[in-house]
Amino acid sequence: MVIAPCLVAILFMCCLVAYSPTLYRMFCAATGLAGTTQRVIADTAAISKQTVTVAFDTNVAPGLPWRFEPDQRAVTVHLGEQKLVYFTAENLSDQSIVGHATFNVTPLRSGIYFNKIQCFCFSEERLDAHQKVNMPVVFYVDPAFGRDADMHDVAQITLGYTFFRSANPENARDLSRFLPDSPPDPANGREIFSERCAACHELDRNKYGPMLGGVFGRRAGSVAGYDYSPALKHAGLTWTADSLNSWLIYPQKFIPGVKMPVRVPDAASRRDLIAYLQAESLQRIDGPNAASPKSAADGHHSGS
Numbered sequence: 001m002v003i004a005p006c007l008v009a010i011l012f013m014c015c016l017v018a019y020s021p022t023l024y025r026m027f028c029a030a031t032g033l034a035g036t037t038q039r040v041i042a043d044t045a046a047i048s049k050q051t052v053t054v055a056f057d058t059n060v061a062p063g064l065p066w067r068f069e070p071d072q073r074a075v076t077v078h079l080g081e082q083k084l085v086y087f088t089a090e091n092l093s094d095q096s097i098v099g100h101a102t103f104n105v106t107p108l109r110s111g112i113y114f115n116k117i118q119c120f121c122f123s124e125e126r127l128d129a130h131q132k133v134n135m136p137v138v139f140y141v142d143p144a145f146g147r148d149a150d151m152h153d154v155a156q157i158t159l160g161y162t163f164f165r166s167a168n169p170e171n172a173r174d175l176s177r178f179l180p181d182s183p184p185d186p187a188n189g190r191e192i193f194s195e196r197c198a199a200c201h202e203l204d205r206n207k208y209g210p211m212l213g214g215v216f217g218r219r220a221g222s223v224a225g226y227d228y229s230p231a232l233k234h235a236g237l238t239w240t241a242d243s244l245n246s247w248l249i250y251p252q253k254f255i256p257g258v259k260m261p262v263r264v265p266d267a268a269s270r271r272d273l274i275a276y277l278q279a280e281s282l283q284r285i286d287g288p289n290a291a292s293p294k295s296a297a298d299g300h301h302s303g304s
């Protein structure tokens, strides 16, 4: 049989990759496995010393009475570093209005190295009359940018957004989800989970990371059959809204020596993710007929 040696090879790769993000990344790139994983691992494998300046440019098309501006004109980032920036949008009119944003990256040829993590395309977004929100955008520039000779003359990358009045306002989402005091939204948390966690975590199965079903109220580092870092295994803490929040801000600062390479720098995303994990954990305890995820999260969320 030809297939047996292949399986052994794949198994061997899997063992290797469990120990090395860089190898994991190469493996994924070589096999085309899990595009999302590749994307997530990329920023974590190598944060380069090299930096690049990213500038922000915003426009509002005629016919949309909004103000829309970046909170910072430009930032300098290390290649591979995840960066959180904010844009402010304000509806200057007396009516609720749905806007739609397009974005572009210039110079165009640098676009392939500019990676969105989440909340990048603001499509069909509603702002109520005179409402003002800070919208987070998390991005990183692929370290491969620094190795591409064609990029050597690129001193600055510009991310531009233009907001238009939406032609299809029916299915708009509310930009108020980014307000700090808006209620936690487990459904949004589920979406963020699939975008930013599912590459390494499932609810009911250990993967590159431990299974997260029922994580709320669980002791850290305690899932049977998962090979934790000693740091997490002996952290001696229980997962609550507060500890999950600190963990997601920066795992390796919260508990030095842990091996989760991902961060969630924006507070609104953390709030919704935690609400999702909490609702999902409560459902396990109470059974499927218990409170709906939404009310469970609203009722028990201790805030952060």
Ligand code: HEC
Binding pocket: 040, 041, 193, 196, 197, 198, 199, 200, 201, 208, 209, 210, 212, 215, 219, 220, 221, 222, 223, 227, 228, 229, 231, 232, 233, 239, 244, 247, 248, 257, 258, 259, 260, 261, 262, 263, 264, 273
């Ligand atoms: C690139 C892979 C990767 C991604 C993406 C990732 N994690 Fe992890 N996560 C890990 C690894 C690896 C561990 C184990 C850390 C250790 O043992 O030090 C872990 C551990 C955890 C733990 C501790 C679980 C326990 O049993 O104690 C939580 C909670 C967690 N991750 C939440 C998340 C959330 C929420 C997201 C999405 C924002 C996420 N992780 C994204 C790799 C990942």
